[in-house]
Amino acid sequence: MIKGILFFDQWQDEISSPFSSALFIRVLNLVGFLLILWMLPIADQVWGSDHFVIVTQSFDGIGRFAMLLREPFFRDHYWWFIIPFLFTTAAAVIGYTNAMLRFFTWILFVNIHYANFEISNGGWHLLHHLFLLSIFLFHVPEKERSKSASAKRLLHNLGFYFIWIQISILYLTAGFHKLLGTYWLNGEALMLTLSMEEFSLPYIMRLAESNTWYFQLGTWGSLLYQILFPFLIWIRRLRPILLAIGLVFHLSVAFIVGVTDFGLILVGVYSIFIPEGIARNWLQFAGWEFVRRKMAGIRIIKGTGD
Amino acid sequence: MALQNHSNSKLPRWLVIFILTVFTVHYSVILVNHFSKKILPKRLYYATNSYLVPWFFQNLTAFAPDPPINRHVFVYRTLTNDTWSGWKYPAYHYLSKQWKNRFDVATKTHDQIELVGDHLYITANRYPGNGIYKSSNGATLPAVVSAKKVIELRRDDVSQIDSFQVAIYIQRVRSIDGRTVKTDSALFYPKFGWND
Numbered sequence: 001m002i003k004g005i006l007f008f009d010q011w012q013d014e015i016s017s018p019f020s021s022a023l024f025i026r027v028l029n030l031v032g033f034l035l036i037l038w039m040l041p042i043a044d045q046v047w048g049s050d051h052f053v054i055v056t057q058s059f060d061g062i063g064r065f066a067m068l069l070r071e072p073f074f075r076d077h078y079w080w081f082i083i084p085f086l087f088t089t090a091a092a093v094i095g096y097t098n099a100m101l102r103f104f105t106w107i108l109f110v111n112i113h114y115a116n117f118e119i120s121n122g123g124w125h126l127l128h129h130l131f132l133l134s135i136f137l138f139h140v141p142e143k144e145r146s147k148s149a150s151a152k153r154l155l156h157n158l159g160f161y162f163i164w165i166q167i168s169i170l171y172l173t174a175g176f177h178k179l180l181g182t183y184w185l186n187g188e189a190l191m192l193t194l195s196m197e198e199f200s201l202p203y204i205m206r207l208a209e210s211n212t213w214y215f216q217l218g219t220w221g222s223l224l225y226q227i228l229f230p231f232l233i234w235i236r237r238l239r240p241i242l243l244a245i246g247l248v249f250h251l252s253v254a255f256i257v258g259v260t261d262f263g264l265i266l267v268g269v270y271s272i273f274i275p276e277g278i279a280r281n282w283l284q285f286a287g288w289e290f291v292r293r294k295m296a297g298i299r300i301i302k303g304t305g306d
Numbered sequence: 307m308a309l310q311n312h313s314n315s316k317l318p319r320w321l322v323i324f325i326l327t328v329f330t331v332h333y334s335v336i337l338v339n340h341f342s343k344k345i346l347p348k349r350l351y352y353a354t355n356s357y358l359v360p361w362f363f364q365n366l367t368a369f370a371p372d373p374p375i376n377r378h379v380f381v382y383r384t385l386t387n388d389t390w391s392g393w394k395y396p397a398y399h400y401l402s403k404q405w406k407n408r409f410d411v412a413t414k415t416h417d418q419i420e421l422v423g424d425h426l427y428i429t430a431n432r433y434p435g436n437g438i439y440k441s442s443n444g445a446t447l448p449a450v451v452s453a454k455k456v457i458e459l460r461r462d463d464v465s466q467i468d469s470f471q472v473a474i475y476i477q478r479v480r481s482i483d484g485r486t487v488k489t490d491s492a493l494f495y496p497k498f499g500w501n502d
Contacts, residue, residue, distance in 0.1 A: 012322075038409075042414060052418065054449070054452055063361070110360075116418070118417055120365075122365070126366075128364065147315055147316070149315065155325070169333070170366050173340040173366040174368065177344060177367045178369070179371075180370070183373060183375075188481045189369070192479055193373040195488070199373075202405060210486070211481065211485070258408060258413065
């Protein structure tokens with residue numbers, strides 16, 4: 001108990017993994033930016049008045065502000081949401097962000113997400129919550145000593161590890177619920193999925209007429225991955241192997257199953273697991289030195305400072 | 307040591323515990339919500355929903371407990387100058403684009419049209435028997451209005467259309483002795499006047 005409290009005391013003194021969280025903020029916002037940019041050609045149909053899906057709004061009070069784009073007036077002015085979102089995410093990618101802007105980005109994304117449930121998937125839900133948790137990724141100079149700085153460090157570290165927990169919950173929920181079905185356990189889920197034309201490709205549909213060993217391996221492998229991920233991700237030595245398997249899994253979801261945005265969102269959010277040293281090198285490699293500033297003996301990326 | 311040197315900049319213990327509690331309770335509610343859909347008592351699902359929906363809601367159970375093995379494909383035909391067109395499968399145009407290029411945003415139009423099929427199926431099943439044929443407000447049902455908008459999306463000129471009929475082509479995939487078997491059926495809506 002005492003040890004636990006001392007641990008959280010220490011979290012008020014230092015930010016753990018500042019480069020990893022700085023890189024994550026950039027990648028998360030890059031993913032959000034590219035996702036919405038990708039959908040601009042059909043923006044009128046998805047968020048505007050050219051929609052053909054059923055759009056209803058039954059929320060009032062504070063809940064209404066999450067659903068504004070389900071109201072005709074705001075649908076007619078959906079650019080009020082899209083353009084600021086593109087600006088705030090683009091700014092975060094190049095390092096100009098703070099907690100207020102990240103909060104604003106989250107509100108915008110929630111509205112953009114709920115505007116059209118039909119384009120949503122687990123990736124969108126995950127982004128929704130990672131934008132929320134990213135609000136807490138404050139960066140404070142190491143030498144700054146005040147109650148406010150301590151609070152920001154504590155919140156950063158909680159936000160950082162709750163992002164890990166959120167991603168683990170995604171896998172735990174998806175994996176565990178698959179155990180309640182029939183086809184994941186008997187090894188036929190992948191064959192059946194890939195025989196549906198909307199989740200396949202023409203030549204793969206022909207392969208999926210019978211359940212070969214590789215479809216069974218894929219079914220059980222992906223089930224095992226989802227169930228074990230929430231436990232194994234905390235073991236440092238296993239992490240690179242786990243993430244490498246995850247990359248193959250999610251790229252397959254993107255390019256074979258065809259749920260492209262989901263697969264690529266998950267690849268993007270894996271950036272939270274990139275170790276400090278590598279995150280630091282990547283940030284330097286990406287050419288952000290010109291916006292860096294020296295702080296307390298370590299170099300922190302400008303723009304994530306709050 | 308850092309812990310001793312900066313003791314007056316530390317947060318009061320009660321505040322640390324409060325912050326930890328907020329994070330922990332929030333995520334505990336999320337976990338209970340996820341697992342009360344199928345395992346924990348259902349009343350917990352509704353209770354947690356009242357806190358989580360809409361701001362903190364998340365749905366993470368795609369392809370679970372089983373992958374989708376039933377498809378409800380929206381198809382339609384139009385009547386122009388007393389001549390019925392053939393049955394059209396509007397989502398196919400977008401699906402074939404998606405097959406050629408996984409980065410084609412047509413995939414999102416395709417997904418929305420697939421959902422129109424699901425809504426038509428669900429709506430039709432709310433009317434037992436041939437009830438949908440007896441309904442006086444069929445043309446104004448939200449699912450039918452959605453379907454009509456898809457027809458407008460796919461047709462350059464709708465001014466010549468007198469009537470239209472929508473249907474759902476139902477495809478079921480099953481496995482028998484390790485091989486996929488596809489069966490199909492259809493569910494027809496009545497004919498509606500284009501200007502009804």
